[in-house]
Each structure stands twice: as C-alpha cells, then as structure tokens.
Amino acid sequence: MAKCPTKVADSFNVGLGERKAIYLYFDQGIPSVMTIDEDNCRYFATGKCKVCEKMCKKGAVDFEQKDHRVSLDVGAIILATGLSVMDPTPLTQYGYGRIPNVITGLEYERLINATGPTGGHLLRPSDGELAHRVGFVQCAGSRDLNHCDYCSSVCCMYSIKDAMLGREHDPESVSHIFHTDLRNVGKWFQRYQIRGEEEYGIKFVRGRIAEIQHGPADNPVLWYEDTRTREVASLEVDLVVLATAALPSLDAKELAGTLGVKVDRYGFVLTDDATPSSTNVKGIYACGFCKGPCDIPESVAQASAAASSASTRVLGNK
C-alpha cells in the first residue's frame, strides 16, 4: 500500500483524507483484506505498474481476479440495507460546496474521530484552524416540503452528542444547535439533552436557519429567527454542521423492484402494524433504517425480530 503511486480521496473519511488505489476500506474493516480500486489503479488504466504485486512478499496480489455471480438457494431473505445521506448541495441557502466551512454531520464525525483524518481535532476545511464556535443546523433537508417531508429521527441526538464531543476535545468550544422541534423521544434522551445544556454549555435555539452567508475569514454567518423571542438575528461561527436528511440507501428502490417488495413514496420498505418484520412478499423480511428512520436500539430490536420471523419460517417448527 505504501508504494502505490496513486492517491485518491478516501471515501470512508467522506473525502476528507486520501487513500491509495490499493487500500483497506477502513482500519477496523472486516475482512481485513486489501482491495484494489479498479477505477483508480494505474495498472488497470495504463496496463503498467504492478508495484504492489512486486512488493507483496506473500504473492497475495492477483490482477486476474474477476467479479463473479453467486446463486444462493435460501428460505428467507432479510433486508437490512440501511440508509444513505442526502447531498445538501441543492439546499443552496446553506452554501454547502460554496462556503468551505459548511460541512455535514458525517464529515464532522470523521473530523472529531481520533482515527479520522485530523486525529480527532476539529480542524476546519478552509485553513486547518481549530474551530471553536460551531453552529449545528438541524433538519437540513428533513421536514422540508421541497426535499424530505419526514423527520430523519436520529439527527437531534447525534448533533447533541457531536457538540458534547466538541467540548470534550476543546474546552473553548461553544456549540449552538438550531432546531425545529427537539425530538428527544428515546430512552433518557431528554436527560442527555439537559446534560448537554448544563454540563457542556450547548446553546439550543429554536429556529430554522434561513440562510448561511460567506462571512469574513471564511466564517459562515447564520441568519435565523429565534422563534421564542421573534427576533431575526445572525451568528458568525467558525464551522457549520448540517444535519442532513437520511434517505433510504441509494439502490433500495432498485433492489425492492427486483424482489417485488413494496416501498413507500420515499423508498422505505413497507411493513404493516400486525407483522412489523414482514414485507408484502412471503419469506422476505426487513429491519432497521430501510423501513424508515430509527435509532440503534430500535434497529437491533427490529433485527432480532426479523431474524426470529425468518428462522421460524426456515425451521418450519410447527
């Protein structure tokens, strides 16, 4: 890997770092096996290079491997295709892609992560300076009639968590969370929010951001109405984090079509009240975010539920 001449944006770090054309998906990825990125590998492009093959003492590099299709004969299928995140570029009022220091929640997660591209320091994209003042913009694309009119359900809590992490990594960090309704409906979520406010100094502002302007020194300036005081105000920050809407995974609709599974207008798999793990197709079950936004404990419960339904069918224990 070290000798590979080709550097490309690291998709695991949502493009924030670089990786080589031969790479591990991420450090703790399973299986822990190197992969060659065919689209970017110099050998596949030009027919020359093979540096990695020469370097590998174990002779593990094989340029002749081909994709192959596998047919599996199974009694049940469980859909657990999860989610994808909305690209916030069409939300032009937020300036994502135009203002360098406007990033998404997922990008923030990589920056604040100790194994991420900045070693856990919240260095902002424009100048690599530590961002102290952070504005979190909730419902970026969610609960928005022009984009996703549903609630993505997990963003309120992850923004609170991210703001708390920010303060843990940097005692001078001050986070503002601009929210619509603060939906802390899960187990002890409200207590978590109170802790964020009291112990981590998070400022909660009820108001949707109208516009983000490109301020001096690449500082984003947030314009909003504080609906509690009915005042229009602005706030200059070092970094803005967009809590972008969660969508069904990109190929969910196509997969559902292949399987004959019904999905709602957004592409989430439909199940009904009476049998929450079962889809309209016998023997096909679904769990987790592919059925609609849900958090980790709910996903785990749904996963066990789907496994239970599937195994009952497969074992046929009557």
Next chain:
Amino acid sequence: MSGSEPTTGKVGIFLCECGGEIAGPIDLDRLSRDLSALGPDVSVQTTPYWCSVLGRRRLRAAIEKEGLDAVVVAGCSERTHGTTMAEAAAQAGVNRNRTVLVNLLEHCAMVHPRKKTAATSKAARMVRIGVAKAMEAIPLEPVTTEVHGSAVVIGGGVAGLSAARALAARGIPVVLVEREPELGGILRDVNLLFPSYGDAARFAAEMSDRTVADERIDVRTSSTVVDVAGHAGEYVVTVETGGVTEDVRAGSIVLATGADVFVPLGLFGYGSNEKVVTQIEFESVLREGLDDARRIVMIQCVGSRIAERPYCSRVCCTATVKNTITVLESVPDAEITVLTRGFAEYVGDLDRARESGVAFLRYDPERPPRVEDDAVRVFDVISSEEVAIPYDLVVLATPLVARADTAELARKLGLPVDDQGFVAEPHTKLRPSTYAPHGVFVAGSAHWPATVTECQSQAFSAASRVAELLGRGTIEREPMIAAVDELTCRGCGECVEACAHDAPRLVEGEDGIKISRIDALRCVGCGVCIRVCPSSAITLQQFTPRQLLDIIGAAAEA
C-alpha cells in the same frame, strides 16, 4: 480456597503483533526483552496473530513444550478473543481461568499511536499485571446447567402476546401470566392503530383469541407472579391464581408488564371539570362516536418533560395526531387546537393533520395553558399573544409511567430499574435488548414507552433470544462465583441475608456446625456477601485477595 492444584509456576507471555496494529505503536522487541527479564519461569514469544489457526497451533505447541500452566495473551480484548484463546490453551492443558488476556490493542496501541517509548513502557506494566493475575489464578471449571425447554411470559399486552406467539411458533411451550381477567393490555382501550388506522381493540382481541387457541401457550389470566427462584436455564416461577399458587418451571422469562397511563388529577381541571379527559379516555370516546363536541383543545406533555418526570413519553404526539385525523374524518367541521411544547411525533402524520385544518400552538412550560370555564387561555409563543380558545372538550396527553409492581417484579428477577421505575439494560446503545440476568428478557413499555409496532419488534427480539438460549440444551457460565472457606465460616448467616439471588444457604457441616454454602448456579459474583462476612470467609473465585494484591503490586512497580 477450593482445591487449587500445585502448579509448575511457568507462565507463557504471548505478544501479538495484530498485523501491524500493535507492532507499529509498540516496540515489541524491547517489550519482549523487558518481560524476559521477569525470571526463568517466564517465556515470551511474538507472532503476527495468535488468534489465527496457525497462531493457536503455535500457542498449544509452546504450552506443551515448555510445560506452561498459565498463559498471558497480550493482544486484544477479553470480550472479543477471551474465549478463543482460553479454549486453545485449554486444549493444551491450561485451565481456562489461568489464561489471561491483556488488551494491548485498545488500551495501549490505539490510544498512543505516536508515543512509542511511553507506550512500550505502559505495555510492559500491563503485561506484568496480567502475569500477576494469571499466576495466582485458581484453576476453575465453568458452571454448567441443563436448560429447561419452556418459557414464562409475564404480561399479556401486545408485547407479551407477540412474544408468546413467536415462541410458540418456534415450538417452545409458554406459560403466559396476565394479572387482568382479559388479555390485550392497554390496546383494548385504544380506538385505532397507527400507522394503519386499523381497529386496535379488534387487533388485540384477534391476537388474544389466537393465543388462547394455541395449545402450546398455557394462558393464566387473573394471575400474578409472586416469586421467582433459580437461574438461567432453570427458573421456578411461582404463579398465583385466585389464592392458589403453583410453581412453574422455565428455562427463560420474558417480562412484558407494560406501563400505566398517568392520571393527571388536579391538572388542567382534570377530575373536577367533566369536559376534561385524558387522551386514552378520548380513545374510548372516539370508539363510542363523538357526540356534539366540536371545539376540542388538546394539551400535550401533561405531566411529562417536567423536573419530576424528565422524559418524553414517545408515543403521545403520534397518538394525538392520529386522533385529530380520526375526528376530522367523521366530523369535518370539528375545530381542533393542539397546544404543544414542540412536537415529537417522529413517525406520524403531522403534515396530514395540518392540512386537515388542525391548529398547532406552542406553549411555554413556564406559562402553561389555563383551562377556565369558558375557554382555554394560553400564551402562544410563536405569535407572542395570549389567546382564548372556547372549548367543548379538553384532551390531555399524559405520559406512560412505570407500573409500581414492575419494580417489585424486576427485583425478584434481578433486573435493575431506573429512577422512574423503567427496567434498565446494561447499556442502551451498546447492549440493547440484553439484560443483566442471563435468562431474562424485556419487551414493551416496561422498558420504555413504546408504540405497538415497537412493542412487537421488541417482543420478537426477546423471543429470538429466548429461543437461542433454550435451543442450547445446556449452558455454560463463567465461574465468576463466590465460595466459602468452610473452616473459617462461623455460620452467622449474614451472607444469606445480604444476597439478592438466594445463593448462600446455611447447612449442617461436619460436627453438626452450621456453615454457609454458596450455590454456584445462583451466584452472580457480585461480591455483596464478601463485604458483609465478619470472618472474611468468602472469596470471589476469579479475584482472590492474594491475586488482587499481586496485581496491585505489579501495577505499582516502577
């Protein structure tokens, strides 16, 4: 201390490179040299992956060649690889309790990626602690128990019914205990389901009927659980029906006792003003058909999200929205105003309600609405105006609160509850759907307010975990248990009093003297008995005082 055999005293230290994950940040050559200096009874070797097939083969060969009887694998965590490595060492004759894992990966290499010298010193200290632990460890065998192949489900609401039916579908006999004369729980009082808007009571009735008709499910209504004894695989649940008690044996238990709807006596005129009802009572009103009430004011968060109950009850906003839509479908000229503190219907039909003409006003908990004789008066935060809304009916959305008897039952099951009385899991995010007592699982609102579909998912989830446990036939448990030194014990019975799990019992020892003996199957290794024992006769087998002192010694050594 129970029968520790003489040992060779030879310990093998197995340093793992973990590919480069450990070998990168830690200087394993230096570490190996430092540790070799511990003495002639210590052997040190390094390999890329001890957990691999090749690595384990080498580990077994080293144990046999050098006559080791204690093993320290300095690599990754006990949780991920403890069993794998202990089994490999056991094949070569090292007792499982004398194989110790030292988590160099997560506790050293990954957290100190750029401080090689310091990280290597820390690693040496960590391994020395592991050596101290391994050398003094008592050889122990796992506690095994036969698993009884049936289950008890406590609670016959939607969660309990779903769990019982899922278990029966897997061929597992179930005893379902319900305190009320009828099955169905809260759902019997609900008008329509969400999101299907199907008939809730009919859904509950059909589910109850199928449960009763299922010959694999033994339904005991008007019954309560008065006692629970035993342990995972072999519980004895004492069920009382009409004054008669019966002991029911089961391998596993599902707790699905649900929650109560908070009754808001004295709040917003509830109890004195007959035009004020709760949302759950309003469900019954809707079942009967709304009479001439047209102007309806609904107030959210009545008794929730306050200092006394600092939580959102999760289901009320969705229920309120569902009911507004239900009203407007049958009575389109109804005027509905909902007073909220922020809307939390994360799965609901809010936009549909808004389009149907429901008005939503936001109130400030510091200036709550006032229900007066002619109108509800409220300060609307959004418009900053005091508004008066005339009403025919006021509907209060009150939270689900933990049942008083859930805490009592949870105590009998060894399940902790939180300060609001909901059953607590070890970690809501990292270990959801698992609970501290090995054979007990929880589904539905006893754990936290949950919607009908969430109750069902949790019930199926609990059922799959029960089925997995019962399917094993026998279960092995780590010997994390306390044992009594019978020569030191004076038979005072303090430990019997202190134990929450009925593990110690006073028995007649030799010479007719009373002594305490601990049932290894019931003991959970909490150590409470050790603290209360006046003669220091009880020892936790996996952490003896000698072992702990040696560990502290190794940790403190420069």
